[in-house]
Amino acid sequence: MFENLSGKIENALRSLKGEGQISEINVAETMKEIRKALLDADVNYKVAKDFTAKVKDEALGQKILINVKPGQLLVKIVHDELTKLMGSKHEGIRFAKTGITIILIAGLQGSGKTTFTGKLARLLKSQGKNVLLAACDVYRPAAIDQLQVLADQVGVELYKEIDHKDAVKIANNAVTAAKKANKDVLIIDTAGRLAIDEQMMTEITNVKASVSPHEILFVVDSMTGQDAVNTAKAFNERLDFDGVVLTKLDGDTRGGAAISISSVVEKPIKFISTGEKMEALDLFHPERMASRILGMGDVISLVERAQMIYDEEEAQRIHKKIRKNEFDFNDFLSQLGHIKKLGNIKDVLSMIPGMGNAVKDLEIGDDAFKHIEAIIRSMTFKEREKPEILNGSRRKRIATGSGRSLQEVNDLLKQFESMKKVMKQMNDSQQGAKGAGKMKMNPFGRR
16 A cells, blocks of 8 residues: 555655755645655545645645754655645544444445444444444345344344345334344444446435434545545445444555545545455544555554554463473464464564565565464474474474475475574563662662
8 A cells, every 4th residue: 555656745745855955946846746646546636636735835835843844844845745635634433422422334335334334333332342243235146144144253243134125124123123132332334336326325315314323434445546536535425424434455556546535525534444354444533544655654554453453461471481491392383373463464563663665575475474473384383382302203294185295395484483482582681681770779688
């Protein structure tokens, strides 16, 4: 996401780094390059033109401070204007003050609407909400089955009516069922179409009128670029939705929809989805996204992701094993699982400031650890627990069983031993620092 755009904007801003001062000429040249970069990223033409005009006016109106270089100042102005363009601040879901909160999900078929419904249910459940899903897509084959699988996966209940084809009636019955079961949130998944049509619009507006949702979220495939923006406009005119959800931001997308859509429809982007996994859902923060576009990373979102999957009991168990130098391949496999829950590895690395360009050309997919997992899973439990018993014949068997070469097995074992040494050294140094601290507090020690 935004790789090409980030690189082009960075190159445009680099031209100002050697300048002693901001002038109309050098700013105009830089803005021309940035406008071109935005258009290449499929940003709406009017949005790109207005954006660069605002940045230029702001830059020429600024007084240059002695300790702030022109390039640095322009980066800040571009960052601030990008943040405003994408909505200025994060806006979350508006929950009902009392009783059940009804959330209506809308969008075209193939936009990732049903998958998002499952992800949202998981997120709200993790926040302590008692959630019920409602299957109101009565047209797409297997839509109800898909939602049932997702509901089971995230551990929430699903309201469905197999025999009825009246979406409005099903939605009303779901509200009744949710109230009866004392649910906090009802999420209604509605039917999508391959294109906008009158029947689709009439049905979704009738559902809205019938259940009076507290929140309507429009789900859009970011890979469709400006088509996404145009679709959002058409839906908003009929539904007056409350927020946008951008899906498939991990795909081969130019990012234009993320930058344009909020400004064009005047509605906030509330969530972004970056993969098929149920954990791959982030709250949208305009300021953080602006930082990522400018290659500054997004440490806050990375920490929030890590906190969501943090298991204190597991962390203490692992720390104890490291302290005793007993960290084994079972523990390593467990930690790989936690890392994978953070999302796409390349996406995670790009959140670290300065790492965006470093990983730009790297091919790192969701299967980055697949070969490592295959090797470990080909070991017996005893071999994982005691890697020192892995002699030549055992290693050959593991290589054959995992479909990897003997060299790869040997490399993994060497890397694992090196990692264990580093972890032990870090633990020893931490313990030493604690001991030194105690000695400072009580230089005579205990007698």
